[in-house]
Amino acid sequence: MLPPLVFPLLVAAVNVVAVDPLVDVDYAKYFGTARPGGVTDWLGIRxxxxxxxxxxxxxPQDPLPEEGVQVAxxxxxxxxxxxxxxxxxxxxxxxxxxxxxxxxxxxxxxxxxxxxxxxxxxxxxxxxxxxxxxxxxxxxxxxxxxxxxxxxxxxxxxxxxxxxxxxxxxxxxxxxxxxxxxxxxxxxxxxxxxxxxxxxxxxxxxxxxxxxxxxxxxxxxxxxxxxxxxxxxxxxxxxxxxxxxxxxxxxxxxxxxxxxxxxxxxxxxxxxxxxxxxxxxxxxxxxxxxxxxxxxxxxxxxxxxxxxxxxxxxxxxxxxPSIFGDDTNEGTIFVYNTTNTIGESDTFLQAQFPYITRAQLAKINILYPVTNDTFPAAPNAGKYWRQCSNAYGEIRYICPGVYISGVLVQAGVTDSWNYHYNVEDPQQTAEGYGVRHTVETNAIWGPQYVTGTPPASYNTTNAGVVPVMQGYWTSFIRTFNPNTYRYNGSAEWGTWGEQGYQRLLIQGNGTLMETVPADQQGRCAYLSSIAVELRQ
The missing domain is CATH 3.40.50.1820 (Alpha/Beta hydrolase fold, catalytic domain)
Incomplete structure (x- = not known):
């Protein structure tokens, strides 16, 4: 509750902005903060x-009444x-x-x-x-x-x-x-x-x-x-x-x-x-x-x-209207980078999906063969880190998004968009993580507005992707279409389309439409076919 001498000063400040920071939500009154840049925030509302x-x-139950004015x-x-x-x-x-x-x-x-x-x-x-x-x-x-x-x-x-x-x-x-x-x-x-x-x-x-x-x-x-x-x-x-x-x-x-x-x-x-x-x-x-x-x-x-x-x-x-999408290397931050054998890879997948069968794991091992092209500066990475990361990333993240985008179109939702985020940060690539899970949040919100430490490149070499992503997202928020107010010079984001598998590719040097590669389409088709058996 506000001290009695402070409240009159805050009330006087209301007159200098267009919106009253004091908002009554019936069970309580919350006093927000009008920032110099023209945004008012109310923090910690119950x-x-x-x-x-x-x-x-x-x-959850309805919030309880609160006496006086709450400084938010x-x-x-x-x-x-x-x-x-x-x-x-x-x-x-x-x-x-x-x-x-x-x-x-x-x-x-x-x-x-x-x-x-x-x-x-x-x-x-x-x-x-x-x-x-x-x-x-x-x-x-x-x-x-x-x-x-x-x-x-x-x-x-x-x-x-x-x-x-x-x-x-x-x-x-x-x-x-x-x-x-x-x-x-x-x-x-x-x-x-x-x-x-x-x-x-x-x-x-x-x-x-x-x-x-x-x-x-x-x-x-x-x-x-x-x-x-x-x-x-x-x-x-x-x-x-x-x-x-x-x-x-x-x-x-x-x-x-x-x-x-x-x-x-x-x-x-x-x-x-x-x-x-x-x-x-x-x-x-x-x-x-x-x-x-x-x-x-x-x-x-x-x-x-x-x-x-x-x-x-x-x-x-x-x-x-819906947007679904993923990052290139969805699995790398989750799979243990010491994964060095096919047994360790299969054990990791089975720990996450306990209903997976040996036959399904055998098929997955064929679809995701071991790769020797480990990420550049990750010399201590296990031989199967990337193999397991690729499989886990598509099972849990990428292929469900591909599936939903297609189902929406089949159900008559023509406003169905999908994206593939592939903006590489030099340090994360060098560490072996590639374009990691949810890294695009730094571009959507702006690196200075997220909690935690954003990749350094989002303030330097990759700073240009921030207005591009914010343009698509705020356009979608405003009009249910990512193109209406998209950033000048960015590609028109086409829908998944009747033919399917059309998505926006977002890279450090620009944006363009791409077709989901045939091999990824095939892997996702198999993973979607066993998804209910995996209890997803």
Whole structure:
């Protein structure tokens, strides 16, 4: 709450900008910050009640009323991650916050297009927290509003078992996301945004979330978004509630709750430190070691009625203009760079996709032969690092995007665009990672507006790709078409097309349309044919 002597000074400052930074969202009043460049931001807005106590493992609830004026000048703490560290002070179980960025000249009648961004992190962490929407707003000519937010991950967001289904709620991380989208519907107009013009975006697990919301409730359209833009959509193994029981049982054992009459209540009564101490990754049944990401959305027969591949195949998805796409070397940051034998490669793939069969692995080994052209300055790389990276990158990321782009066109969504991002950063190429997973986020948001350390070249030799990507993205946000306001000199981005397999190639020296290579088409055709067997 504001000190009584400070509030009059802030109220006086309202008169120097076109939009009132003090916004009433019914349950609270939030005072944002009008920046000198013409963008106002409101940071750390609660969009749901703190998920504490009995609300641990429960669906998100409406935010609680707050007295006085809340100074919205600090990001909320991000959600607890898996594996857990009880000593980290940047995370909290009380983490359901969002940020809003809007042109200061906007008002409640502006009805500006809204970009609603879902961050990634493998459903194990919030890996893109607190991205600053200023760069996108400036690139749009001050014509959009940007929203990003935190959502629960790991067991806090995706613990599944019969006990959780009966005494709590399943897929709470996705329900958090929908709660935030509902908040946008209720309140974004007060910040200058149009609730009837929302583009749902995301990268990696955030892009996976885009596909889950497209297929939610079997493709039921709740009017929460009107277009979608997914970067490196991630298709992991999915389990039913029954198949997820082992996760709950193992957590109960590690937490010392096995003897409790009500094991779910026992888990709820643990302190955060106690729970985080035992919040680790464990192998999927049948696998030899833990996967990269253990928790994730569960087939619950409701929000998620089936495997994502099958829902798209059956046409059970919301039909909206859509962008899907990937980076050239999607798998390199995930596969262990010491992978040196075909056995190590197959074991890695089986750890991520435990239902994969020996016959399928044998076929994959033929489709992805060992390559001796390891990345230039990675002399200690294992012989099969690139082979396994290529396979994993296409199984989990690239081929699902290729598949969805085609399905959209077949379903009558002619506004279906796909991209291949191939902008090489010298250092990352030298380190062996190539054009790594989700590196394009630095160009879309602008390297100075992301958290973490962007590749140095995005401020030097690759700086030219930033306005190109921002031109496509902000044009799509504004008009549901990436070409309307694309950057001068960039290629017209053609749709996937009736003939299919047409995508935009983005490189350091420019953009052009390309046809997906025939060999990649063949590999993706096979991987899509076994996707349901892999439980994707």
């Amino acid at each position: 969009y749901a009640a703190p998920p504490l106590g009995e609300l641990r493992f429960a669906a 000048n600090q990001h909320g703490l991000i959600c607890l991650r898996t594996p857990g560290d009880p000593t980290v002070n940047t995370t909290s179980e009380d983490c359901l916050f969002l940020d809003v960025y809007a042109p200061s000249a906007a008002n409640a009648s502006s009805k500006l297009p809204v970009y609603f961004f879902i961050q990634g992190g493998g459903f194990a962490e919030n890996s893109n927290p607190n991205y600053n929407g200023t760069g996108l707003i400036e690139a749009s000519g001050m014509n959009i509003v940007v929203v990003n937010f935190n959502y629960r991950v790991g067991p806090f967001g995706f613990l599944a078992s019969q006990e959780v289904a009966e005494g709590g709620s399943l897929n709470n991380g996705l329900k958090d996301q929908r709660k935030a989208m509902e908040w946008v519907q209720n309140y974004i107009s007060r910040f200058g945004g149009d609730p009837d013009h929302v583009v749902m975006g995301g990268e990696s697990a955030g892009a996976a979330s885009v596909t889950y919301h497209l297929t939610a409730y079997g493709g039921r359209n709740d009017g929460l978004f009107q277009a979608a833009a997914a970067e490196s959509q991630s298709f992991a193994t999915m389990f039913t509630v029954e198949q997820s029981q082992w996760q709950f049982n193992n957590l109960v054992l590690r937490a010392g709750c096995a003897g409790a009459e009500d094991t779910l209540a026992c888990l709820r009564n643990l302190t955060v430190a106690e729970l985080q101490t035992v919040n680790i990754q464990t192998p999927f049944p049948g696998a030899q070691y833990a996967p990269l990401y253990m928790y994730g959305p569960t087939i619950d027969g409701d929000l998620i009625p089936d495997y994502t591949y099958r829902l798209f195949e059956q046409g059970k998805f919301v039909r909206v």
